[in-house]
Amino acid sequence: MEKTEDIKYKLELIEKNIENHSKNKSKLVVVTKTQTIDKITEVYNCGYRDFGENKVQEFIEKYEYFKNKEINWHMIGHIQRNKVKYIIDKVYLIHSLDSIRLAEEINKRAKQIDKNVNVLIQLNISKEESKYGILLEELDEFLEKIKGFSNLNIKGLMTMAPYYSDPEETRIIFKKMHDTYTSLKNKEDVFENLKMEYLSMGMTNDYNIALEEGSNLIRVGRSIFGER
């Protein structure tokens, strides 16, 4: 069982790494999946307000528990379309937009509650079969198809790099992400619902490299809470 001091210390370490490795003002999303309410409360008491969950059910339970607190909940995992309606009014940023059909559903549900929902397009840069995400060569077509989705705010890109024992190997992936991010920034006047703000990449194993390559949103769990 980690003590408060441990969690606080680990958060401080990450902040130092952000300072030393990032070019931008980068923000930490604390990945709270599988963590208890007590541990999440500890992180909250350290001043953190951005939490990431990857499963709809678990997200909703935690959302309800912390309802009276001002927390930005980030959905970082794959979402089944039939679950969108449960999170649409609760989520601050969806990192895992990975298909047209999901985009349609989010847009539809957002419209119903008269809200604009912030999303990141998840890219599968390394083409891992096990990973969700749009392939780089499909991105233009994807953007074209969701162009008219007026209740979707496309705020940036997200990726998960493969696990390498040498994290240095992720650099090329993060470089490609940053290039893509920059090129989309130049297309903001072509796509009305596109406003690039976030490049979400970097987890426990590789966040320093992601920061060096231009990430401005890292998603970290195990470095804070220990192994799940």
Ligand SMILES: *Cc1c(COP(=O)(O)O)cnc(C)c1O
């Ligand atoms: C679990 C998870 C993370 C955090 O991973 P750690 O290795 O615990 O830092 C980040 N992003 C996504 C999409 C995840 O599912």
